[in-house]
Amino acid sequence: xSKVVVMDHPLIQHKxxxxxxxxxxxxxxxxxxxxxxxxxxxxxxRDLKLTDVEINTPICKTTVKELKGKKLAVVPILRAGLGMVxxxxxxxxxxxxxxxxxxxxxxxxxxxxxxxxxxxxxxxxEVFVVDPMLATGGSSVAAIQMLKDKGVKNIRLMxxxxxxxxxxxxxxxxxxxxIYIGALDDHLNEHGYIVPGLGDAGDRIFGTK
Ligand SMILES: O=P(O)(O)OC[C@H]1O[C@H](OP(=O)(O)OP(=O)(O)O)[C@H](O)[C@@H]1O
Ligand SMILES: O=c1cc[nH]c(=O)[nH]1
Ligand SMILES: [Mg+2]
Numbered sequence: 607x608s609k610v611v612v613m614d615h616p617l618i619q620h621k622x623x624x625x626x627x628x629x630x631x632x633x634x635x636x637x638x639x640x641x642x643x644x645x646x647x648x649x650x651x652r653d654l655k656l657t658d659v660e661i662n663t664p665i666c667k668t669t670v671k672e673l674k675g676k677k678l679a680v681v682p683i684l685r686a687g688l689g690m691v692x693x694x695x696x697x698x699x700x701x702x703x704x705x706x707x708x709x710x711x712x713x714x715x716x717x718x719x720x721x722x723x724x725x726x727x728x729x730x731x732e733v734f735v736v737d738p739m740l741a742t743g744g745s746s747v748a749a750i751q752m753l754k755d756k757g758v759k760n761i762r763l764m765x766x767x768x769x770x771x772x773x774x775x776x777x778x779x780x781x782x783x784x785i786y787i788g789a790l791d792d793h794l795n796e797h798g799y800i801v802p803g804l805g806d807a808g809d810r811i812f813g814t815k
Pocket of ligand 2 (some may be wrong): 803
């Protein structure tokens with residue numbers, strides 16, 4: 607069974623409190639989503655492996671730590687996941703970025719695929735899938751299946767707000783994928799929106815409503 611980490615860092619909690627407010631406009635919303643992604647990235651990369659390397663400082667030889675093992679990739683689920691990319695890259699600038707385009711059909715709530723472009727060596731990378739919202743879980747489950755179909759083996763999912771329904775669906779479909787969440791909310795409403803949530807993340811980031 608996958609690990610579910612709900613991040614209790616005060617800065618993350620404070621910023622989530624602001625993006626939930628209906629009066630927060632697109633400019634602030636975008637900035638905060640990026641900052642939350644950066645803080646979540648810091649926490650979600652805590653267990654990356656290090657190796658010792660010898661270097662010369664201006665004074666002497668010494669041994670320092672360097673990230674070891676697989677290279678990283680960030681894969682946002684379009685559109686809303688785009689809002690988290692800059693924050694992730696601030697922390698891990700050498701990561702490559704892939705894009706998966708999915709939207710949720712408003713009637714069936716099923717994910718509809720419209721785009722997929724991944725780094726050529728994605729299968730050899732440790733991939734962070736990012737999307738601010740994990741609601742029914744349909745979009746994340748489908749995106750991660752697309753990555754697995756291309757041979758990706760090491761995947762983590764990062765969402766700012768999740769519903770218990772989405773976490774359950776993810777754990778059933780992808781028990782090997784750890785899930786990092788900023789806040790675990792109460793439930794989904796009859797339209798599949800997270801309660802209390804923050805509304806439609808994509809519309810709020812891009813000002814489309
Ligand atoms: O867990 P689910 O029930 O699949 O819902 C979550 C998905 O819904 C939202 O995207 P949306 O379909 O609104 O697309 P957008 O990002 O283009 O607005 C959100 O960003 C997730 O991708
Ligand atoms: O609450 C929700 C559910 C799905 N997608 C969103 O953007 N918000
Ligand atoms: Mg949307």
